[in-house]
Structure formats: C-alpha cells, structure tokens
Amino acid sequence: MSTEPALMTLTAVAKAIADKQLSSHEVTRACLHRIAQWQPHLNAFMAIEAEAALKAADEADAALAKGDNRGVLHGVPLAHKDMYYDAGKVVTCGSLIRRDFVATTTSTALQRLKDAGSIRLGSLQMAEFAYGPTGHNAHYGAVRNPWAREHITGGSSSGSGSAVAARLTFAALGSDTGGSIRMPAHFCGVTGLKTTYGRVSRAGAMPLSQSLDTVGPLAQTVEDCALLLGLMAGADPEDLTASSAPVPDYMAATMASIKGLKIGVPTSFYVDDLDPDVARILDETIAVLKREGADIVKVELPDQRQLSAASQIVIAVEATAFHKRWLIERPQDYGPQVLMRLQNAFAIPGVTYLEAMRWRGAALAAHVAATSKVDAVIAPVAPIPAPTIAESDVGNTPGAEAVIQRLTRFTRPVNYLGLPSLAIPSGFAKSRLPVAMQLIGRSFDEATLLTIGAAFQRATDFHAKVPETPGTSP
Amino acid sequence: MSRPSPKAIKAMADVAGVPIDAATSQRVSESIGPAFEGFAPIAGTLPFDLEPASFLLMQLAKVSK
Numbered sequence: 342m343s344t345e346p347a348l349m350t351l352t353a354v355a356k357a358i359a360d361k362q363l364s365s366h367e368v369t370r371a372c373l374h375r376i377a378q379w380q381p382h383l384n385a386f387m388a389i390e391a392e393a394a395l396k397a398a399d400e401a402d403a404a405l406a407k408g409d410n411r412g413v414l415h416g417v418p419l420a421h422k423d424m425y426y427d428a429g430k431v432v433t434c435g436s437l438i439r440r441d442f443v444a445t446t447t448s449t450a451l452q453r454l455k456d457a458g459s460i461r462l463g464s465l466q467m468a469e470f471a472y473g474p475t476g477h478n479a480h481y482g483a484v485r486n487p488w489a490r491e492h493i494t495g496g497s498s499s500g501s502g503s504a505v506a507a508r509l510t511f512a513a514l515g516s517d518t519g520g521s522i523r524m525p526a527h528f529c530g531v532t533g534l535k536t537t538y539g540r541v542s543r544a545g546a547m548p549l550s551q552s553l554d555t556v557g558p559l560a561q562t563v564e565d566c567a568l569l570l571g572l573m574a575g576a577d578p579e580d581l582t583a584s585s586a587p588v589p590d591y592m593a594a595t596m597a598s599i600k601g602l603k604i605g606v607p608t609s610f611y612v613d614d615l616d617p618d619v620a621r622i623l624d625e626t627i628a629v630l631k632r633e634g635a636d637i638v639k640v641e642l643p644d645q646r647q648l649s650a651a652s653q654i655v656i657a658v659e660a661t662a663f664h665k666r667w668l669i670e671r672p673q674d675y676g677p678q679v680l681m682r683l684q685n686a687f688a689i690p691g692v693t694y695l696e697a698m699r700w701r702g703a704a705l706a707a708h709v710a711a712t713s714k715v716d717a718v719i720a721p722v723a724p725i726p727a728p729t730i731a732e733s734d735v736g737n738t739p740g741a742e743a744v745i746q747r748l749t750r751f752t753r754p755v756n757y758l759g760l761p762s763l764a765i766p767s768g769f770a771k772s773r774l775p776v777a778m779q780l781i782g783r784s785f786d787e788a789t790l791l792t793i794g795a796a797f798q799r800a801t802d803f804h805a806k807v808p809e810t811p812g813t814s815p
Numbered sequence: 816m817s818r819p820s821p822k823a824i825k826a827m828a829d830v831a832g833v834p835i836d837a838a839t840s841q842r843v844s845e846s847i848g849p850a851f852e853g854f855a856p857i858a859g860t861l862p863f864d865l866e867p868a869s870f871l872l873m874q875l876a877k878v879s880k
Contacts, residue, residue: 539874586875650853657847668833681842684835687828688819688847695867696858702869703861709873742846759874784874 346371348807351417351511351565358416361405365398365416365460372418372462375810376509382811383485385503387423387433389463394418397460413568415458421514422501423464424471424547425451434547435467435497437480437674438667448545449580450514450556450573457572465500465513469679471549472660473497474524474749475733479676483730486529487808488774492727495524495748501559502529506775508807512560512569516546518553519656520722520752523779526559526764527722530775532794532804533559534566537785538759539584541570542577550659551582552698553652553756562804563765563794567591570787586785594788595795599633602793603715604780605640611720611751618770619721626767626778626797627719633796640715643707648754651697651704655757658694661686678735705758709783716789718781722764723748726774755781763790766803775803816858818848 346354346368357363373391380386401416424434426444433439447455466484468476476484476499484499486492487507494503498515502525505513515522517535526533534557541556548554558569571592576585606612606627615623631637661668661683667675668683675683712718728744735741755762760781767778782790798804819827825840835843 537874539871584874644856646853647857650850651857653847653850654854657850665831665833672833681846684828684833684839685843685847687831687833687835688824688843688851690819690827693816693851693854693858696861697854698867699861699865699869700857701867702871702873703865705870705873746849759870 347375347508349511350561352562352568354511355414355417358405359410365401365418366395368416369394369398369418369460369462372509375507376462378810378812379487379507379509382490383487383503383507384482385466385484385500385507385509386420387464387466387481387500388431390461394460394462401458401460410458412457413572414454417459417511418462419454419459419512420462420465420504420510421451422467422498422516424467424516425514426545427451427461430464432464432547435469435471435478435481438671446545449542449577450546453573454569462510465504467500468497469676470664471497471516471518471521471547472679472682474520474745476525477678477730477734479678485730486727488530489727489772491729491731492774493528493730493733495528495727497521498525498559501525502531502533505529505531505559505561506808512558512565515557515559516549517555517557517756518549519652519756520749522557522559523722523752523762523764523777524748527777528727528775530766530777530803530806531559531561532563532566532766533557533764534570534787535755535762535764536570536574536787537761539582540761540785540787541573542580542583544577544579544583548663550656552655552659555756563763563791563798564592564595566763567595567791584785589788591788591791594791597792599630599635599793599796601634601636602717602789603636603638604630604793605638605712605715605718607718607720608639608641610642610645614724615721616725616770618726619724619776622768622776623719623721623778629797629800630719630793633800635793638715640712640718642711642718643704645754648704648757649750651700652753652757654689654694654697657682657686658689681735701757705784708758716782717793720751720779720781722777722779723751726770726772726776751779760784761787761790763787763794765794765797768803816851816855818851819844
C-alpha cells in the first residue's frame with residue numbers, strides 16, 4: 342500500500358483520516374497537487390474547487406478533533422461525474438445546453454456519500470448528456486487516457502475513469518446505461534461496478550434512459566466499490582424504482598472465499614472476434630480464478646445480439662423523449678454525435694419500443710434459466726483495448742461508427758437485462774493499454790461479484806498499477 | 816419487421832414535430848438498421864399477456880429465492 346496520500350485506496354485513506362494518521366487537509370492538498378499535474382494532460386475535471394475543498398477539509402479536521410466523526414468517508418475528498426445534482430452547484434451534464442444549470446436538489450446517491458462525510462473536490466468531465474461511449478465531447482474536448490493520452494478513456498463516465506486511473510480522486514460516481522461505467526474501467530484500468538437496475542436510487546441523477554440507467558462507482562479496488570455501494574444502495578422515497586431488496590454487508594462479501602463458486606464462460610458471442618491480447622487476458626483471468634478455487638464451467642447464453650438490439654431501441658426512444666423539447670428549441674446547441682444519436686429514435690415506431698420493453702422480463706427469465714448452474718459469468722468488457730481518439734471520432738473519421746458499435750457489443754445486453762456487472766482490471770495489452778474483464782451476476786447479487794473480484798485482486802496487482810505522472814520520466 | 820426507409824423516417828420525424836432533411840433520414844436509416852434487424856426475430860412473436868412490468872417481477876423473483 343502506498344504511503345503517498347493521493348495514491349492510497351479509498352478504504353485505506355478513509356481509515357487513515359479516521360485514525361488521525363492523516364488529516365483531511367493533507368489528503369485534499371495531495372489530491373489537488375496531483376490534479377494540477379495531470380489536468381492539463383487529461384481534461385478529466387469539469388470544475389476544480391480547490392479553495393472550497395480545502396475549507397471543507399479543515400472543517401472535517403476540526404470536527405474530528407472534537408470527536409465528531411460524520412461517517413466512514415469523513416473528510417475524504419471525492420469528485421463525481423458532472424450529472425449528479427448537488428444543490429447550489431452548476432451541473433453541466435457535459436453539455437452546452439446545461440452549461441449554467443444550477444441544481445436545486447441533491448441526488449440521493451451523492452447525498453448518501455456526503456452523509457458519510459465525503460467532501461467535494463469538484464466535478465468530472467463526461468460525454469454530452471452521457472450519450473456516447475468514447476469520451477469525446479464536442480463542447481469541452483475529449484478526455485484523455487492516462488495510460489496513453491492519444492487514446493480514448495471510454496464513456497460516458499470518461500472523467501471518472503481517467504481521474505481514478507491517474508489517482509486524482511479516490512473514487513467517482515459514474516452511470517451505466519449501455520456500458521458507461523464498465524468501458525472507462527476497461528480502457529483506463531480501474532474497477533467499475535454497474536449495479537442491478539434499481540439497486541441504487543436514480544433520484545437527482547440526470548436521466549438518459551429511465552429503464553436502463555444505473556448508478557455505480559469507479560474506484561481503485563473492489564473493496565472501495567463495496568464500501569460505496571453499501572452506502573448508496575437501498576430504497577428511496579424520491580425514486581420508486583429503487584428497490585427495497587435487502588442491502589447485504591458488501592464489505593464482508595469482499596473477504597469471503599471463492600472456493601466452490603461456479604463461474605461460467607460463454608461458449609459464443611463474448612469469446613468471438615476478440616483482439617489477441619483480450620483473448621489471452623480472458624484465459625489468464627480464468628486461470629487465476631480457477632487457481633483461487635472457483636469452478637469454471639461453460640455456459641450457453643441466449644442470443645446476445647437480440648438483447649443488444651432491444652437495448653438500442655429502448656435507449657434511443659427514451660433518450661429522445663427526454664430531449665425532445667431541446668431538439669425543437671435548441672438543436673444547434675448539441676454536439677453533432679449526440680444530435681445524430683437523438684435523431685435515430687424517429688425511425689422507431691411506438692409499437693416496436695413497447696415490444697422491446699415487453700420482452701425484457703422473458704429475456705431475463707431465459708438468461709436466468711441458462712445461467713442457473715453458475716454464480717457469475719465472465720466475459721471481456723470490450724473486444725479490444727482503447728482505440729485512439731482519432732479513429733473513434735464519428736464525423737471526422739470514416740469507419741468510426743463501426744469502431745463504436747464494436748466497443749459496446751459486450752456491455753449493452755447486461756443493461757437490457759438489468760443485471761449487475763463488475764469490471765476488474767485484468768491485464769495489459771502489448772501496447773501497455775489496460776484490459777478489464779466483467780463478472781456478470783444475478784439480479785441484486787452484487788455481493789457474489791464483489792467476492793470473486795476481491796479474490797482476484799488479492800491474487801493480482803493489475804488494479805494497483807499507476808500510470809506515469811507527466812514530466813516525471815527520466 | 817424491416818428497417819424503415821429514409822422516406823418513412825422523414826415522415827415520422829415530421830409527425831413528431833422535429834423535421835429532418837433527406838440526408839439525415841438516410842443516415843438514420845443506416846444507423847438504426849442493425850438494431851431493427853437484430854430485434855426482428857422477436858418483434859411480432861410475443862405472447863398476448865406479457866407486460867413490461869414482468870421484468871420487475873422477474874428481478875424480484877430472484878431476490879425472494
């Protein structure tokens with residue numbers, strides 16, 4: 342474990358502050374120092390609130406000195422995707438349209454982290470209205486990958502992936518509607534948890550597709566994700582789609598053994614047409630899990646292409662319905678990629694959308710039947726490591742649309758089924774770009790994924806690798 | 816179910832009150848076409864008594880187990 346405060350894990354730094362080994366001021370200053378080093382190279386932050394963060398840190402230190410510990414995140418500075426409403430703060434949603442939008446409420450997920458004592462460092466960049474899988478943003482510029490800055494971060498939680506990878510924040514909220522947490526986790530080499538639909542309240546989070554949107558964390562480790570999920574999960578009177586299903590002890594789950602757990606390896610789709618490095622890392626990840634005591638079995642999944650297609654129909658219609666007023670009044674204020682995606686919905690009849698919604702329960706039942714003998718399914722997050730920013734630039738590069746379609750191939754089916762999926766750093770390609778695998782679980786069974794992911798991280802150190810800080814190479 | 820033609824897309828956008836030009840309707844047809852084709856085996860095959868809320872029931876059924 343690093344003793345440099347900004348390089349510590351969320352869990353470790355929270356304990357160090359609580360035990361008064363480090364002050365919140367020291368930790369916040371260390372993060373701000375790192376942000377100053379990296380931000381010109383990454384464009385990961387939308388807003389940096391240095392003065393306010395240090396003031397909040399001093400208040401946290403003063404409170405702790407008086408014995409007033411507000412919670413397990415007392416004095417821990419965090420930054421989140423700029424789509425979580427925070428009363429009194431500008432929340433741009435990565436857009437020009439909301440450049441000056443000041444939230445009047447605070448999102449439930451964010452409030453629960455604040456209630457646990459976290460303080461605000463600023464806000465993180467994202468794809469415009471969370472509607473893009475690469476990290477491009479026509480208004481605020483592309484976010485860059487700390488491992489190779491000409492490569493994409495993945496989106497839409499682009500700033501979250503980039504900032505956690507560069508250790509500018511200990512963790513960050515993202516959102517996942519078609520892969521927007523798992524792809525930045527994969528491309529940037531961090532841990533990301535796409536939660537079960539309904540596990541975490543969406544109240545006060547900018548909507549993209551109300552049937553598919555999920556809230557979740559990106560962090561260094563599985564343990565950090567477990568800590569945040571435990572704080573955020575559960576029913577919410579502000580969001581009646583937030584489930585009242587029991588919230589287990591996720592931190593305890595990270596300490597459980599994986600001996601005897603069955604992990605399914607798909608026989609097709611997720612193993613087809615893989616980049617050689619991704620294929621190799623999938624095999625190596627399976628080997629580690631087997632060595633740690635998991636039983637590895639083959640699973641035949643229902644047709645994932647149909648799930649992906651249904652997912653695209655649902656997200657297209659729901660997103661455009663949210664945006665219709667602005668499409669009429671302010672079409673010129675959208676970036677070209679987002680405007681193009683929003684226009685796609687006009688091709689979809691209402692009956693087709695409702696068929697896609699009606700099929701969802703049956704499709705989930707078929708998936709449950711196909712995976713009834715396993716505790717989780719393992720698959721790559723994407724078939725390739727991060728492409729370059731240029732080769733995924735729709736509108737300026739021929740073939741970029743095909744690249745983007747390929748990126749989301751393995752993530753969309755999970756959103757349609759509403760399942761949880763944990764992306765874990767699993768290795769590096771020969772190009773030195775990170776690669777992650779996703780563990781796909783049963784509805785509301787994040788705990789099993791956290792058990793498997795934590796066991797993998799105890800046996801490997803891919804999650805602990807840190808990209809070289811600019812200007813520090815000999 | 817077949818992918819909608821650019822002409823049909825242009826008409827639907829007009830009805831929705833967000834007119835698009837011919838080039839845009841052509842692009843939309845090409846962009847959304849694969850989703851239509853991927854979903855075609857399901858469209859028109861679903862049983863009568865199937866509601867969108869069956870998804871939430873299926874999620875909860877797993878929790879209660």
